[in-house]
Amino acid sequence: xxxxxxxxxxxxxxxxxxxxxxxxxxxxxxxxxxxxxxxxxxxxxxxxxxxxxxxxxxxxxxxxxxxxxxxxxxxxxxxxxxxxxxxxxxxxxxxxxxxxxxxxxxxxxxxxxxxxxxxxxxxxxxxxxxxxxxxxxxxxxxxxxxxxxxxxxxxxxxxxxxxxxxxxxxxxxxxxxxxxxxxxxxxxxxxxxxxxxxxxxxxxxxxxxxxxxxxxxxxxxxxxxxxxxxxxxxxxxxxxxxxxxxxxxxxxxxxxxxxxxxxxxxxxxxxxxxxxxxxxxxxxxxx
Numbered sequence: 001x002x003x004x005x006x007x008x009x010x011x012x013x014x015x016x017x018x019x020x021x022x023x024x025x026x027x028x029x030x031x032x033x034x035x036x037x038x039x040x041x042x043x044x045x046x047x048x049x050x051x052x053x054x055x056x057x058x059x060x061x062x063x064x065x066x067x068x069x070x071x072x073x074x075x076x077x078x079x080x081x082x083x084x085x086x087x088x089x090x091x092x093x094x095x096x097x098x099x100x101x102x103x104x105x106x107x108x109x110x111x112x113x114x115x116x117x118x119x120x121x122x123x124x125x126x127x128x129x130x131x132x133x134x135x136x137x138x139x140x141x142x143x144x145x146x147x148x149x150x151x152x153x154x155x156x157x158x159x160x161x162x163x164x165x166x167x168x169x170x171x172x173x174x175x176x177x178x179x180x181x182x183x184x185x186x187x188x189x190x191x192x193x194x195x196x197x198x199x200x201x202x203x204x205x206x207x208x209x210x211x212x213x214x215x216x217x218x219x220x221x222x223x224x225x226x227x228x229x230x231x232x233x234x235x236x237x238x239x240x241x242x243x244x245x246x247x248x249x250x251x252x253x254x255x256x257x258x259x260x261x262x263x264x265x266x267x268x269x270x271x272x273x274x275x276x277x278x279x280x281x282x283x284x285x286x287x
Contacts, residue, residue: 001090003118005254006213009127012092012120016046022084022141023048026057026095026102027124030188036095043134045094045120045127049083049141053243057104066269067188067241070108070155077112077148084141087114094120094127097211100203100244107246107262113149119250122212156236156263158270164236165197165277171230172198173260175239175248176267183280188240191271193278195238201226203239203247213251220255233259238266 001015015021025048027036033054040050051057056079059071071079085091091109093102099119109117120127128134164170174194179185181200186192194200205222208214214222227235232252239245242264252260263270270276 002116003090003092004115005118005250006121007092007118008121009130009132012045012127013130013132015090018090020089021047021092022089023092023094024083024102024105025050025124026053026093026105028053028095028101036101039096041136041138043136044139045124046133046135047139047141048094049139051079051083051105053101053104057108064269064272066265066272068104068243068264068268070111070242070264073112073148073150076108077146080109080112080114080146081144084144085109085114086144086146089116089144091117092120093117094123097123097125098204098207098247099123099211099250100247103246103250104243107154107249111151111154111262112146113151114146122210125211154261156261158263158265158273158276161195161236161238161263161270162276165195169230170234170236171227172263173201173226173235173237173245173248174198174267175201175203175237175244177202177204180240183278189268189271191278193271193280194267195270196277196279198238198279199226199228201248203244203251206247206251213254216255219251220257223252223255223257227257231259232257235260236263237261238263238270240266241268242266 025040029035058068093105095102183193237245237248
């Protein structure tokens, strides 16, 4: 059993009793950070453990490194081990529906050298729509020792992003909603707008109305348009805080567009420094 991007709920249901499978629930809400943990305890896919975006999938915030900085690799390896993950298991991740949070764990596993990870297409909503079983309470798997094989080249920092601003052979891809990208709406970060030169590819464009992924043909067509001929290994994905940017990276991987990197600090880090340029310039942003 090997899945590396997506897994459908029917296939997952057939493998739930596989001892080499680890399922992780990543449900979360930015405006109610304990919602996901509460929903997990109320009902979840049988056997699933829970990973919290702020506590398990993020590092310490300094005020200048974004809202969801990456954790220290050694610490995160311990977190994975506590979830029952090592190099021998197939990991399956899910959230409430779209994959906007679970894709972060999918990407982080690859960042740590573990490629056997897949997102449940349509999340728990799709699972429930099929009248499949759930459990209540908190479950723990037998801890394992996760031996990381970090891939630091999958991440760029703000200085590397700054070096890309005037390059025509690279592409910054912003996964936020179009109104936030244009600077018309910003309720989460210090400034409105986007990194100069970036193209907008809203992560929800990867999905159909039922929050399952578009066909590979549709995804490829959309990314070809957003990338404008730039090779995928010259693409840097970002969003508000380095979470939904991973959704775009998963979608790209799913259609064979490999090698794009993550700006983990994303707009929340970039906009925290008044010296960094923005588009539109801050004196042009409507209050």
